Each structure stands twice: as C-alpha cells, then as structure tokens.
Amino acid sequence: MRFLDFFSLDASERNARVAATTAAARVQTLRAHLPDWVQDWLDIIIPGAQILLILFAAWVLQRVLRRIVRRASVHYQLPDELLVPINGLVRWLIIASALLLVLERLGVSATVLWTAFTGFATVGAVAFFAAWSVLSNLFCTLLIFTVRPYRIGEYIEVLDTAEKPGAKGRVVDINLLYTTLEDHGTAPGSMAWLQIPNALIFQRVVRRFQGVPPPPAQPAAPPAPAAPAEASGPAAP
Numbered sequence: 486m487r488f489l490d491f492f493s494l495d496a497s498e499r500n501a502r503v504a505a506t507t508a509a510a511r512v513q514t515l516r517a518h519l520p521d522w523v524q525d526w527l528d529i530i531i532p533g534a535q536i537l538l539i540l541f542a543a544w545v546l547q548r549v550l551r552r553i554v555r556r557a558s559v560h561y562q563l564p565d566e567l568l569v570p571i572n573g574l575v576r577w578l579i580i581a582s583a584l585l586l587v588l589e590r591l592g593v594s595a596t597v598l599w600t601a602f603t604g605f606a607t608v609g610a611v612a613f614f615a616a617w618s619v620l621s622n623l624f625c626t627l628l629i630f631t632v633r634p635y636r637i638g639e640y641i642e643v644l645d646t647a648e649k650p651g652a653k654g655r656v657v658d659i660n661l662l663y664t665t666l667e668d669h670g671t672a673p674g675s676m677a678w679l680q681i682p683n684a685l686i687f688q689r690v691v692r693r694f695q696g697v698p699p700p701p702a703q704p705a706a707p708p709a710p711a712a713p714a715e716a717s718g719p720a721a722p
Contacts, residue, residue: 585598618684619662626662630659634686634693635693637658639693642692644690645689645690659683
C-alpha cells in the first residue's frame with residue numbers, strides 16, 4: 486500500500502491495518518527466537534490452537550446459554566416440552582457457527598462458505614414452506630405457553646362463532662402439535678379425548694369456564710299422548 490493511500494482510509498481502517506502490521510511483526514520476531522524445528526511446526530500448531538480455542542469457547546457458550554434458558558424456564562414457568570426445541574436450536578446454532586470458524590481457520594475461503602450457506606438457506610426456505618402447517622402449530626404452541634389463553638386442568642370450548650356450540654372439555658395435555666381435551670359430554674364410565682391442532686386455537690373463539698361448566702341442556706320430553714276414551718258399553722237393563 487502506498488503512503489498516500491494509507492492516509493486516505495478512515496480512522497478505524499488505519500487502526501486495523503496498524504494492528505495487523507504490529508501483530509505480523511511480533512510473529513516474525515517470535516519466529517526468529519524459536520528453534521528451527523519449532524518453526525517448521527508453527528503452521529500446524531497455531532491453527533490447531535485456534536481451532537481448540539474455538540471449540541472450547543463454543544462449549545462454554547452452550548453451557549452458559551443452557552443455564553440461562555433453564556433459569557428463564559423456572560422463572561416464567563415454561564413446560565419441559567418447550568425447553569427441548571429451544572435447547573436444540575441453541576445447540577445447532579453454536580455448532581454451525583463453530584464449524585464455519587473452524588473451516589475458515591483451515592483455509593476455506595469465505596466465498597465457498599457463503600455459497601454453501603446460501604445453498605443451505607435456500608433448501609431450508611423450501612422445507613419451511615413445505616412444512617408450514619407443522620411449523621405454524623409449533624409457533625402457536627410457543628404462543629400458548631407464553632400468552633396462556635388457557636392452562637391444563639381448565640374447561641374450555643372451541644367455537645366457530647359465539648352462537649354455535651363447539652368442542653368442549655377439560656384440557657389434559659398441551660404438546661407441540663395438539664391440545665388434548667377430555668370430552669365433557671361423555672357418558673359416565675366412558676372416556677373420550679379431542680385433539681385440536683394448536684394453530685386452530687388461534688383461528689377460533691375460545692370460551693373459558695370457571696370451575697366445571699354446566700351440563701348441556703337436555704331437550705324437553707314430548708308430552709305423553711292422551712289415553713283414548715273407553716267406548717261406552719250398553720246401558721244396564
């Protein structure tokens with residue numbers, strides 16, 4: 486770089502160039518004081534130490550984030566079913582980032598990494614739209630656990646409109662795809678469950694009951710038919 490080109494850069498770029506030049510000078514000075522057999526291994530030792538440092542930092546970061554997620558789940562009373570996908574997402578993000586840094590230390594160019602990333606992103610976008618119904622249920626599950634429109638043990642009714650009756654029962658389970666209701670109108674001694682997709686909950690009217698809901702109204706019994714009048718017999722003599 487020419488002298489005038491150096492001063493044409495802004496302050497941050499000049500500082501970065503100076504720091505890189507200083508670091509290179511220190512490495513050369515260190516190489517001059519090391520034995521010859523060590524200098525032959527420096528091209529392997531330095532990248533290997535950097536890779537080990539990246540892996541150790543990724544391991545520490547994963548443990549710290551898992552502890553933070555666990556404390557947040559205890560504080561906000563999140564169910565265990567929600568912690569599994571969150572921990573998995575955090576783990577795979579850290580693994581992917583560490584892998585990209587390791588490949589960069591091994592000499593893989595940034596252009597190759599960016600091309601691979603865009604290819605994976607395209608495939609991920611196609612898979613996202615292909616599995617939209619499943620992903621929408623997962624997102625609605627997250628909203629159910631955070632917004633809390635209802636909880637396990639409560640009686641709810643999922644209505645198309647406020648006037649028409651719908652699925653009614655006690656919430657017995659909320660998983661990543663379905664909300665399971667114990668059918669309230671079953672006969673004694675029998676058991677039936679209604680599994681409603683979580684995405685459908687946010688498209689319908691949900692009625693919550695305090696305590697046990699009233700039993701459905703029984704239709705009025707039709708009036709008994711009148712007994713036919715008995716035919717009068719012959720008059721007594």
